[in-house]
Amino acid sequence: MTVAAVDDCPEPxxxxxxxxxxxxxxxxxxxxxxSRAVLAMAQxxxxxxxxxxxxxxxxxxxxREMAVPxxxxxxxxxxxxxxxxxxxxxxxxxxxxxxxRRVRNxxxxxxxxxxxxxxxxxxxxxxxYEAFPDLGAIAAGLCIKTGNSIILKGSTEASHSNxxxxxxxxxxxxxxxxxxxxxxxxxxxxxxxxxxxITQDQYINxxxxxxxxxxxxxxxxxxxxxxxxxxxxxxxLYWSLNSSLDMVRWMILDSHASEPDPVNAIEKVLIHxxxxxxxxxxxxxxxxxxGFEIRGDEELVQAFPQLxxxxxxxxxxxxxxxxxxFKLVDSLDSAxxxxxxxxxxxxxxxxxxxxxxxxxxxxxxxxxxxxxxTSPRFSRNPSRGDSVFLGMxxxxxxxxxxxxxxxxTTLKHIIQGNGRF
Numbered sequence: 001m002t003v004a005a006v007d008d009c010p011e012p013x014x015x016x017x018x019x020x021x022x023x024x025x026x027x028x029x030x031x032x033x034x035s036r037a038v039l040a041m042a043q044x045x046x047x048x049x050x051x052x053x054x055x056x057x058x059x060x061x062x063x064r065e066m067a068v069p070x071x072x073x074x075x076x077x078x079x080x081x082x083x084x085x086x087x088x089x090x091x092x093x094x095x096x097x098x099x100x101r102r103v104r105n106x107x108x109x110x111x112x113x114x115x116x117x118x119x120x121x122x123x124x125x126x127x128x129y130e131a132f133p134d135l136g137a138i139a140a141g142l143c144i145k146t147g148n149s150i151i152l153k154g155s156t157e158a159s160h161s162n163x164x165x166x167x168x169x170x171x172x173x174x175x176x177x178x179x180x181x182x183x184x185x186x187x188x189x190x191x192x193x194x195x196x197x198i199t200q201d202q203y204i205n206x207x208x209x210x211x212x213x214x215x216x217x218x219x220x221x222x223x224x225x226x227x228x229x230x231x232x233x234x235x236x237l238y239w240s241l242n243s244s245l246d247m248v249r250w251m252i253l254d255s256h257a258s259e260p261d262p263v264n265a266i267e268k269v270l271i272h273x274x275x276x277x278x279x280x281x282x283x284x285x286x287x288x289x290x291g292f293e294i295r296g297d298e299e300l301v302q303a304f305p306q307l308x309x310x311x312x313x314x315x316x317x318x319x320x321x322x323x324x325x326f327k328l329v330d331s332l333d334s335a336x337x338x339x340x341x342x343x344x345x346x347x348x349x350x351x352x353x354x355x356x357x358x359x360x361x362x363x364x365x366x367x368x369x370x371x372x373x374t375s376p377r378f379s380r381n382p383s384r385g386d387s388v389f390l391g392m393x394x395x396x397x398x399x400x401x402x403x404x405x406x407x408x409t410t411l412k413h414i415i416q417g418n419g420r421f
Contacts, residue, residue: 012153012197015184019124019149020203022181027121027147029178031098037173037182038141042090044172045137048164049083055164056133063157071320075131075260076157082260086134089381090141093388099405100147106413113417119409121147123205126197128153128219130211132261133161135390138380139208140169140183142390146408151184151204153197155211159187198223206398206408210391213318230403231394232263233318234344235376238270238335238361240352245279247351247373249286254375255349256322263378263392264347264369267319270335273328277303280326287324295325316342332357336364343367346394346401347376368394368401 026034045052056078063073099119106115125148127139136152143150154162166185173182186197198207201224209219210230220227235255239248248269255266271280281304284294295314296307310325315338319325329335339348349371350361358372369376369392380389390403399407 012151012186012193013200015151015186016124016126016197016200016203018181019151019184020181022179023121023123023147023149025179026144026149026182027123029147031100033176033178034145034147035094035096035098037144037176037178038090039094040172040176041137041141041144041169042087042094044168045083045090045165046087048168049080052083052133052161052164052168053078053080055160056158058160059133059158068157072131072157076133076161077260078133078161082134085381086137089138089388092381093141093145093405096145096386096388096405099145099409104411108413108415110415112420113415115413115415117411117413119406120412122408122410124149124151124203125408126151126153126200126204126207126225128194128198128207128209128211128215130155130215131158132210133158133165135210136162136185137165137169138388139390142388142405142408144173144178144182146405148205148408149182149184151186151197153186153194156188163187194218195222198225198227201225208390208403212320226398228393228398228403228407229395230391231344231346232261232392233265233267233320234316234342235264235266235347235349236268236270236335236339236343237266237349237351238329238332238339239272239275240332240350240354240357241272241274242353242357243351243373245283249283251349251351251371251373251375252287252324253290255377258378264376266349266376267324268315268342269324269326270329270338271326273330275328280304284326291322293323295323297325297327299328300326318344332360333364336361340364340366344394346392347371347378349374349376368392 059076102119104117106117109115125143127150129135140150152166169183198219204225206228207223207225208228209216216229252266255264256262295310301307301309345367347369348365348367351373352358362370387404393400393403
């Protein structure tokens, strides 16, 4: 398809073209102007709380009438607290130093020339998200900060909320002089399918899907653009004999504390076969008091009939709710092998007082992040460090682990000659 034919095509193609042309201008703007735009987005969002919450109420009412699952309703629901958190993240993004133009040494040094590299924008980012209307604003802030245009495509359940937030963001960046098209919104009403958007590889440089695994896999199968897979849930914890019940209980509870999406929540626990039965019962009762449902493998269910059996397919799939399944293993080696086969591969943990075990686990588990004697709890706006995170990626490819500002950049190599020839 030629560029001239795009005007006769569905809206996703038009949005991709507008975002592409905007990215060419946005990529050359000064860092102070991009920061000013993100701060303007934060201020405009704060002033529009009432309108956004009203739109969200319409989405919630329609979703309840359509019997949308409670999990999605929780992801969909906006509150003043959630919106304030979004504003705080945008404000922090506006204050963080410019991630672009950072000069780095280059390994390649040709004769009679000097070589260096620096971070540059990717260009156009497509963000496909299920519910989570506030995430659209955070993703837009990350993209504007890094000089990228963004195309937002949310789910039908959040259509009113997404439209309200996108309008606020578009008005804010327009008032500070950034080009139109920096933030695009594609909705079902536009008549374009998901496939129409994620096959625009002539305009879109990266697609980030965020939601349940079914959405992630759909995007991966259909996209012709590069895809950065996000992941949530189905994280494992190995409970070594060299660790305490209190440590394990805290790690599980704290990992589920993030709202609205506890990305790194521990959902599966592998227990050394020689663990004390009394300790297991104490832990399970403690978790049940906090509203958790406990499941176990066949061996544990035989020993503790009160447990619900975890079916075979559950070990490789996330619950995305307050359910934890327990399984007995013979050794740390067995635990590592099981995790490498069934974990989602983005965040797994171990509780142990053995340095040797901790090193074996950290090096042997094939996950983007491993946690030793600490909660894997995910935070988009951590109190320490100089970054904001959109999510976690479990793939080996474009980037792995935390999806940060640098994730949305690429390297440009610059070779400066000395004029000799």
